[in-house]
Amino acid sequence: MTWRTAMRQALYGEGGFYRRGERPAAHFRTSVHASPHYAEALARLLAHVDEALEHPPRLDLVDIGAGCGGLITRIFETAAPGLAGRLNPVAVELAPRPPSIPGPIAWRTSLPDAITGLVIANEWLDNIPLDVVELTPDGPRTILVDPTTGAERPGPTPSEEDLAWLDRWWPLKDPGDRAEVGHPRCAAWSAVLRRLERGLAVAVDYSHVRDARPACGTLTGYRDGHAVPAVPDGSCDITAHVALDACATAGTGSGATASSLTTQRQALRALGLTGIRPPVALAHRDPRGYVAALCRAGEEAELIDPTGLGGFGWLAQTTGIPLPDPLAAAGRCG
Template identity: 45%
Template sequence: MEDSEGAWRTALYGPQGFFTRGSIPADHFRTAPLIGPELAEALLVLLDRVDAGLGRPPRLDFVDVGAGGGELAAAVRALAGGPLAERLHVTAVDVGPPRALPGVAWVRELPATVHGLLVGHEWLDAIPCPLVVGPHDDPWLARWWPLGPGRHAEVGSTRDRAWADAVGRVRGAALAVDYGHRKEDRVAGRYPEGTFAAYRDGRRVPPVFDGSCDLTAHVALDACADAAGGDWVLVSQRDALAALLPPPHPDASRPTRTRSAGMAWLDAAARASRVAELRAVDGLGSFGWLLHGVGVPVSDLLPPLPPWRP
């Protein structure tokens, strides 16, 4: 498609673009920060490990890139406690209208430096890139997504550059969380029509470039990892949350007859249900977590986990 990247960019970020006008993901589909506090809790565990690796500096950053409605940034700010809360600076980065969130700074551009944890939660999938049909001679495709005749793809070099730039601003750790794909699956022809899609009002709709819908495509996370380089790991959200969140309370699986214990059981059961949704194999649990350690070894942030398979 001729100048598909430009049309996509205008549709999302132009003067009348989908995000520029103030639409947020929560208006159109269910995202992990909306399910409950558990994702923010897991990221605070990760942030604490980053903090320790940096020697507990006087200021620690949490930067939420592509913040949407700011739900994740707000939850991290609200849940942070103890000495960390006094040193923590939370920043939401988004092109949409600023949200008034207690304790959260709202900016349109990435900070020049991040001393702590930068998180791009469903950010890279909203970065426009060229849509092509094979055969095609683009060098990124030759390396990462060889195309046969009539097959569709998204050229991921735009996302690679964006992620490398973001990681290059960080001392601590950078985490991309997104739907994605791997080279071996792309080479095997798993995505003959590509992954470009559109959503509006909770439903998948035919993509149009008029600013009326969210336009997205899965991310070649392995290519992004290679572009940013350094010390990194790519694991599933399912496994990452199992490593960062405490196990479900044993009472979550057996009701009790006393009122006070019954309320505790209800709370535990509700939490277990939310965590199960975040870790669902055919749902959010299939997100890739691409984690780069910058000055802090990845091995200090996450234990060894199985490689990600979308």
């Protein structure tokens, strides 16, 4: 079968990896698991959005691909007091609602029809199923995969839609070059922007841009904290990096009025995370405070490490409001 079909079955089919409620933290490390300061930075971003919207009577906070709900719970619990009574937190996730989720957080399997506020898609787009195309001596071919073993072989010529996307966003140059056809991710992101009446949508993910696409693609699996071969049998997470520049263009076509495409390092530094170690003198005046500040600095440093989590892409797009100042300072596109 095609990789897109195989991924859909392995991740979201009956008994699939995410359908059965696997805990992401058991298989791979994300910013959410690395530090609570990630959610605190997003809570500050939520406050910026609320101000830009002039404090609406209902402020939506939507977490797409909420996993176990840790991110939206932390943002909800640390949100500014001025949002009390107005904040409408919604987790969008196919897995069952965990019992630990606070009652005010709605749990649903589909996007709300209309959103005014902040949408966060943290490592969601990389799990949208897609096809893989390889350039062979006979031209581009859609790769077929055996879902039980991961063995591959060249299949049919890609569809016109696939070829058009590849020509614009990921041209294949030499035999053996492979590409992951990203238009399903573009369509998924477009669906978010169409529902965003006013506010900000942020996608955070492994990513690449047109001038730096990897020649061999990025398809891989994760299980028990390790990268493993991408075998779409439901036993592991299947992921591929996201062409966020293509998603940005799709979002603009669906109503986005301002865009920023930057790195997590730049975005989080603009939101106040620095990773700066406390002065050693503090250890003599306040040993406990020094240890706490040192731990915080270490966690922040991991979140903004340019060779790790800090290298993730941040696509931020607004509808009806300007980009919040921190994201406007971090970078702009379109």
